[in-house]
Amino acid sequence: MKKESRGVFVVLDGIDGCGKTFHSKVLRDELQTRGFNTVCTAEPSNDAVGKFIRSILLTEKVPPEVEALLFAADRFEHLRAEILPNLEMGRIVVCDRYLYSSLAYQGAQGVDLDWIKAINNFALKPDIAFYLDVPPDVGLGRIRRKRSVLENHALQMRVREKYLEFTRLGDMIMVDSNRPVEIVKTDLVKLTVKKLQEFM
Numbered sequence: 001m002k003k004e005s006r007g008v009f010v011v012l013d014g015i016d017g018c019g020k021t022f023h024s025k026v027l028r029d030e031l032q033t034r035g036f037n038t039v040c041t042a043e044p045s046n047d048a049v050g051k052f053i054r055s056i057l058l059t060e061k062v063p064p065e066v067e068a069l070l071f072a073a074d075r076f077e078h079l080r081a082e083i084l085p086n087l088e089m090g091r092i093v094v095c096d097r098y099l100y101s102s103l104a105y106q107g108a109q110g111v112d113l114d115w116i117k118a119i120n121n122f123a124l125k126p127d128i129a130f131y132l133d134v135p136p137d138v139g140l141g142r143i144r145r146k147r148s149v150l151e152n153h154a155l156q157m158r159v160r161e162k163y164l165e166f167t168r169l170g171d172m173i174m175v176d177s178n179r180p181v182e183i184v185k186t187d188l189v190k191l192t193v194k195k196l197q198e199f200m
Helices: 020-033 048-057 064-088 099-105 113-119 136-142 153-168 181-199
Strands: 008-013 038-042 092-096 128-133 173-176
Touching: 008 020, 008 064, 008 099, 008 181, 020 038, 020 092, 020 181, 038 064, 048 064, 064 092, 064 099, 064 113, 099 113, 099 153, 128 153, 128 181, 136 153, 153 173, 173 181
Parallel strands: 008 092, 008 128, 038 092, 128 173
Antiparallel strands: none
């Protein structure tokens, strides 16, 4: 799938507890106050595959290759049903998690990154991709709900290393999320607005 619109696709990603869900919604609200037509979405999506993922990955561990295939299927439907239509209407789409999560989480479990990229070859490249960085002990300490089977310290350490590599390659912009919420929010808004000026 290719971008054929004037909309802008923004992704926030990172380990569990990094603040991406909160900051995705805050970023949407801040952009709206500045007059940008903005919507917020997330992966796993609210479609059938996304709901299935949420229902099993909280309690059951499946092979990481199966995880990757499930997330790819959900991503395909998410793009088709929600992301692309909003971009085609010229909106800014802020997405909580995207392809980087598959590369980081399943890659950290030993799945070949080229294979993950191949099964996601339909995936639209984000215009802006932020990595919200926190140490795993901080991220896990923020989680108040029941943890999923993927939310353990050893895995989160390896996942974080994958994300840091993406920033070193220039695929993502790192934002230190281990700071007061207002400071992180201010940085994300400033960086996003500056990037948006390149697309408007």
